[in-house]
Amino acid sequence: MPSHVHKVFLQSIHVEEPDATLTPGGGSAPIQSSSGKAYIGKIGSSSEQEQYIGEAESLKAIHRVAPGLAPRLIACGVIDNDTAESDRDVGRPYFLSEYIDMSTQTDAAAKVLAKRLATEMHTYKSTTGFGFHVPTFCGRTRQENGWFDTWEECYDTLIGGLLSSLRNTGGYDALCSDGEDIRRRVIPALLRPLVIQPVLLHGDLWSGNTGTDRRTGEPVIFDPSSYFGHNEADLAIARIFGGIPKSFFTTYHQYLPKSDPVAQYELRCELYELYHYLNHTVLFGGSYASSAKRKMQALLTAFPEPSEN
The missing domain is CATH 3.90.1200.10 (Aminoglycoside phosphotransferase (APH), C-terminal lobe)
Structure with a gap:
């Protein structure tokens, strides 16, 4: 598990919850907020920008017409100099959505x-x-x-x-x-x-x-x-x-x-x-x-x- 929440996710979550304290998650583990909410964040390679945008736009469309049926998108974009934690971060896509604890479909x-x-x-x-x-x-x-x-x-x-x-x-x-x-x-x-x-x-x-x-x-x-x-x-x-x-x-x-x-x-x-x-x-x-x-x-x-x- 990472030792901290990446800067790009911190900024996005604090727009939603300005006073939240966040516990990092790794892999499929969610980022936990002191409010009780949870988030899933992922960072891809620069070649995956279209995949991240496609998923984000799909989730946005679904949320507009059927709220709650799919995880709500929080943020999606490309890491720039202001949100990078190292030079190799720049140009990589990121994606953040709410986390829903799921079981198999009943x-x-x-x-x-x-x-x-x-x-x-x-x-x-x-x-x-x-x-x-x-x-x-x-x-x-x-x-x-x-x-x-x-x-x-x-x-x-x-x-x-x-x-x-x-x-x-x-x-x-x-x-x-x-x-x-x-x-x-x-x-x-x-x-x-x-x-x-x-x-x-x-x-x-x-x-x-x-x-x-x-x-x-x-x-x-x-x-x-x-x-x-x-x-x-x-x-x-x-x-x-x-x-x-x-x-x-x-x-x-x-x-x-x-x-x-x-x-x-x-x-x-x-x-x-x-x-x-x-x-x-x-x-x-x-x-x-x-x-x-x-x-x-x-x-x-x-x-x-x-x-x-």
């Missing part, structure tokens, strides 16, 4: 989470379009974002970015070829008919990024990679890795019904899951490439190449 908290997503986050509409104003990171994968007039164009760009990463990695020619067919045949067929609004997404909503506040029993989500998109896309990774009970999905659709055409809901689920299989192939390789391949083949079978006759 069934009751999952139902509350479903309701809050359906009635708060997933009804908050962008006035700018689909996308986000800064890059965000799903794992270590940079989502370039920007703004798009249609969900089809936004999602196609997300998939295209992953395929570009796989081509640069090498060894995924067949997978990338199928991926281009997905972009040409499946994405237009499934996403163009949708009449939807761009709503705020968490972006990486699997069980490892959810929890239950030990003090209140309320749900908590964290480590977001937000953007504005189709609400159903936010449910995809939760289905892949499990850990979120079925009651979550049932409750969610009680408050926010499946988009029309409802008959294509399962196919859209497959398409949205594909993003995360491809992303995990980029990040980890291995069996995720086989899973992505199977997902693509199922979608391409559902939308065969049109006959020339």
